[in-house]
Amino acid sequence: MRVAIIGAGLSGLACAHELERLGIFPDVFEERSRPGELFPHVGGILQIMNRPVRNQLEFLKKEYHLQAKPLSAWKKITMHAPSVTRVVKSRNFGYFFERGQGSSSLETQLANSIKSRITFNCRANYSELAKEYDYVVVATGNRAVAATLGIWKDTFTTMVRGAVVLGKFNTEELIMWVNTDYALGAYAYLTAFSPDRGSLVLIHANTSPEDMERHWTTFLKKERLEYQVVESFLLSHIAGTVYPHQVGNILLVGAAGGFMESFLGFGAVSSMRSGVLAARAMVKGQPFAKVSDKLDQEMRRSVRLREILNTMKNEDYDRLVATATFPIMKHINYNTNLPVLNFAGNILELVRASVDWEKKSILPPVPENPHKK
Numbered sequence: 001m002r003v004a005i006i007g008a009g010l011s012g013l014a015c016a017h018e019l020e021r022l023g024i025f026p027d028v029f030e031e032r033s034r035p036g037e038l039f040p041h042v043g044g045i046l047q048i049m050n051r052p053v054r055n056q057l058e059f060l061k062k063e064y065h066l067q068a069k070p071l072s073a074w075k076k077i078t079m080h081a082p083s084v085t086r087v088v089k090s091r092n093f094g095y096f097f098e099r100g101q102g103s104s105s106l107e108t109q110l111a112n113s114i115k116s117r118i119t120f121n122c123r124a125n126y127s128e129l130a131k132e133y134d135y136v137v138v139a140t141g142n143r144a145v146a147a148t149l150g151i152w153k154d155t156f157t158t159m160v161r162g163a164v165v166l167g168k169f170n171t172e173e174l175i176m177w178v179n180t181d182y183a184l185g186a187y188a189y190l191t192a193f194s195p196d197r198g199s200l201v202l203i204h205a206n207t208s209p210e211d212m213e214r215h216w217t218t219f220l221k222k223e224r225l226e227y228q229v230v231e232s233f234l235l236s237h238i239a240g241t242v243y244p245h246q247v248g249n250i251l252l253v254g255a256a257g258g259f260m261e262s263f264l265g266f267g268a269v270s271s272m273r274s275g276v277l278a279a280r281a282m283v284k285g286q287p288f289a290k291v292s293d294k295l296d297q298e299m300r301r302s303v304r305l306r307e308i309l310n311t312m313k314n315e316d317y318d319r320l321v322a323t324a325t326f327p328i329m330k331h332i333n334y335n336t337n338l339p340v341l342n343f344a345g346n347i348l349e350l351v352r353a354s355v356d357w358e359k360k361s362i363l364p365p366v367p368e369n370p371h372k373k
C-alpha cells in the first residue's frame with residue numbers, strides 16, 4: 001500500500017509513526033525546510049481536556065504508541081480576570097512542550113522517531129498525489145483542502161500574537177489573563193522554556209493585524225509586563241469543523257480535518273490522535289469516519305463551549321475565575337478525574353448568569369453535526 005502524507009506537523013508525523021508500526025512506510029511531504037512551526041513557543045497539554053484519561057503522556061504511549069519528552073510537568077495555574085486573581089496548584093495539570101523547530105520540540109521529537117522519508121521544501125498538491133498513491137493524508141494544519149472539497153465550515157477566527165521573552169519564570173506554571181479589553185473571546189498566557197526564557201501569547205477573536213498590535217500594547221501596559229522581547233510572531237488562525245473526514249482516498253487529519261478542541265484552542269493531542277486513527281483506518285480498510293467518530297464528538301462538544309466563551313464579558317470572567325477556585329470546584333477540577341468538560345457548558349452559562357432553568361439538562365448534548373443540516 002502506498003501512502004502520501006502532506007505536512008510534517010503533529011498529525012502527519014503521528015500518522016507516519018503508526019503506519020510504520022503497522023508495516024507501511026509512507027512518503028511525507030513538507031513545504032518548510034524542517035518540521036515544526038517557524039516560531040518557538042511553549043504549548044501545554046491539559047489533563048482536563050482528555051478526561052477520564054489521567055495522564056495524557058501515558059495515554060498517548062499506551063493507546064497510540066507515541067512517546068515524547070515534555071519540558072516540564074504543569075503544576076500551577078495563576079488566573080488573572082480583570083478584578084480577580086486566583087492561584088491553583090495540582091500534582092498534574094498536564095505537561096508543557098517546546099513547540100517549533102528547536103531540537104527538543106514536540107515536532108522534532110516525533111520526526112526523529114520515524115524512519116520514513118520526509119521530502120522538505122516541497123509544497124505538495126493533494127489531487128495530483130491522489131492519482132499516484134493508494135491514500136493521501138492531508139495534514140496541512142489549515143482549511144485549504146477541506147474548503148476546496150466543500151467539506152469545511154468555519155467555527156471561529158482568531159489572531160495570535162506571541163513573543164519569546166526574557167525574565168524570571170516558573171517552568172511548572174501557566175499564567176493566564178482573561179479580559180475583553182485586549183483578548184476578546186480568547187485569552188493571553190505565559191509559559192516558560194526555562195527559568196529565564198518565557199513564551200508570551202495573546203489570542204483575540206476576529207481582528208486585523210493592525211488592531212492586534214494595539215491589543216498587544218494594551219495587554220502589556222495593563223498587566224504591567226515589561227519583559228525583554230527577543231522574538232515575535234503574528235498569525236491568524238481559522239478553526240472549523242469537517243465532515244466527512246474522508247473523500248475517496250483522501251483523509252484529512254489534525255487541524256486540516258477539524259480535529260482541534262475549539263474551547264481553548266488545544267489541538268496537539270487531538271491532532272496526533274487523528275493521525276494515528278487515520279493510519280489504522282487505512283491499514284484495516286475501515287472508513288475513517290467510523291474510526292474517528294468518538295474524537296469527532298469530543299471536538300464538536302468543545303465548539304459549544306467556545307461559543308459561550310465568545311460571549312463572555314469582563315464581569316463574567318471575574319465570576320468564572322472566582323467560581324473555578326471555590327474549594328469544591330477546585331477539588332472537582334483539579335483533584336478528581338471527573339470529565340468536567342461534559343458539564344462545562346452548563347457551568348459557563350450559570351456563570352454568565354443567563355441561565356434558562358426550564359431548558360437545562362445536566363449533560364450538554366453533543367451539538368448536531370452542522371454539515372448534516
Ligand SMILES: Cc1cc2nc3c(=O)[nH]c(=O)nc-3n(C[C@H](O)[C@H](O)[C@H](O)COP(=O)(O)OP(=O)(O)OC[C@H]3O[C@@H](n4cnc5c(N)ncnc54)[C@H](O)[C@@H]3O)c2cc1C
Nearest residue numbers: 007009010011031043044123124140141254255266267268
Ligand atoms: C501559538 C500557538 C499556540 C498553541 N498552543 C497549543 C497548546 O498549548 N496546546 C495544544 O494542544 N495546542 C496548541 N496549539 C494548537 C496546535 O499547535 C495545533 O492544533 C497542531 O499543531 C495542529 O497540528 P497539525 O498537524 O494539524 O498541523 P501543523 O502542526 O500546523 O502542521 C502542518 C504542516 O503541514 C505543512 N504544510 C501545509 N501545507 C503543505 C503543503 N501543501 N505541502 C507540504 N506541506 C504543507 C506545514 O508547513 C506544517 O509543517 C497552538 C497553536 C498555536 C499557533
